[in-house]
Amino acid sequence: MQVSVAPDSATAAAVAATWVARQLRNAVQRRGVASIAVSGGRTPAAMFAVLAAMEVPWAEVTVFQVDERVAPDGDPARNAALLGLFPVASGRRRAMPVTARDLPSAARRYAASLPTRFDVVHLGLGDDGHTASWPPGDPVVESTSSVALCGEYRGHVRMTLTPAAVNAARHRVVLATGADKADPVRRWLLGDHSLPVQRVHRTDTVLVLDQAAAARLPSPAR
Ligand code: 6PG
Numbered sequence: 001m002q003v004s005v006a007p008d009s010a011t012a013a014a015v016a017a018t019w020v021a022r023q024l025r026n027a028v029q030r031r032g033v034a035s036i037a038v039s040g041g042r043t044p045a046a047m048f049a050v051l052a053a054m055e056v057p058w059a060e061v062t063v064f065q066v067d068e069r070v071a072p073d074g075d076p077a078r079n080a081a082l083l084g085l086f087p088v089a090s091g092r093r094r095a096m097p098v099t100a101r102d103l104p105s106a107a108r109r110y111a112a113s114l115p116t117r118f119d120v121v122h123l124g125l126g127d128d129g130h131t132a133s134w135p136p137g138d139p140v141v142e143s144t145s146s147v148a149l150c151g152e153y154r155g156h157v158r159m160t161l162t163p164a165a166v167n168a169a170r171h172r173v174v175l176a177t178g179a180d181k182a183d184p185v186r187r188w189l190l191g192d193h194s195l196p197v198q199r200v201h202r203t204d205t206v207l208v209l210d211q212a213a214a215a216r217l218p219s220p221a222r
Contacts, residue, residue, distance in 0.1 A: 001202035003189075005214040009177035010046060012210040016175045017051035019206060020120055023171050027119035028057045036120040037064040037161060037169070039132065040079025043124050043177055048085040058087045064114065066121060066166070067133035068096035069156035070103065070149075077156060096147075096159045103149055107159055111147040118169040121161070125176040125213075129184040129195030132166065133158035141199050163199040172205040181213035189218050 006012035020036065027034035034057075038044060063086045069077045083093040094113060100106035123131045134141050135153040146165035150158050166172065174197070176185060185207075188197050209217075 002206045003214075003217070004206060004208045005217070006208065006210050009043075009210045009212075012175065012177050012208050012213075013043075013047040014050050016047045016122075016173055016208040017054060019173055019208070020047075020051055020122065021054040021056050023120045024056045024061055027170075028060045032060065034061045034119045035064065035115040036061065036122065037066045037118050037165075038082065038122045039066040039124045040068070040082055041124045041126075043175055044122065045082060045085065047122075047175055048082060052085055052087050059089075061086075061088055062092040062094060062115075063088055064094045064118070065096045066123065067158050067160035068098045069133075069158050070098045071156055073099060098159050103157075103159065107145070107147045107149055110159070111145055111165075114146055114165065116168070118165070119171065121166050121169040121172045123166070123172060123174045123197075123200065125174060125181050125184055125188070125197055127180040127184060129187060129192070129197050131174065131197040131200060132162075133160035134163075134196035134199065136194065136196055138196075141196055167199075167201045170204065172200060174200070174205065174207045176207070176213045177210040179212040179215065181209070182216040185209065185213055186216040186218060 024034045071077045080095040097106040133150050138150045140150040143162045
């Protein structure tokens with residue numbers, strides 16, 4: 001896994017955006033279309049804003065969600081608003097159907113709408129070593145489906161891509177910034193299997209950090 005350390009969070013966002021833009025351009029060049037699944041939380045908005053202004057054939061790009069909190073439309077907890085940062089037609093913004101009455105069948109429907117392989121999956125890293133909506137100890141990581149529901153975590157049940165879908169992607173980028181990520185980054189790279197992020201294959205994955213999140217990198221990765 002390639003590890004890139006930027007001096008600050010804004011530069012880390014720009015490094016990740018530049019890498020994603022290149023993967024999307026290559027995908028469209030090779031296959032005529034591109035697909036990306038994006039995570040939520042607080043970190044990604046800066047990266048998505050930079051990415052949206054970059055040279056990408058957006059008319060051929062479809063944007064999916066990695067995960068979404070089960071909450072009403074418009075709820076500030078929802079990640080769906082982040083999809084609005086991408087300059088794609090509304091039909092190419094594929095929000096997870098978390099307001100459906102029957103969530104398991106909604107998850108199956110969303111799974112059926114996915115590409116066989118994403119060109120890019122963007123992941124964040126939680127301070128407890130989760131990624132996507134794979135809470136520590138939650139059996140969602142064992143699901144053989146591409147999309148599943150985890151138990152309640154930090155106030156919400158969530159719909160999420162599973163490791164099966166994330167690891168089938170051609171490329172993955174993990175963007176983590178801030179001092180609260182230094183410990184989970186260290187534990188991840190040292191192989192702590194209690195961390196859900198450990199389920200992410202390291203081949204074809206890049207990890208982009210700022211100095212604060214890289215503060216405890218094990219020495220060989222520096
Ligand atoms: C979510 C995200 C989640 C996120 C991490 C990091 O819905 O919460 O998809 O996996 O990437 O929790 O979140 P921050 O960027 O807010 O630290």
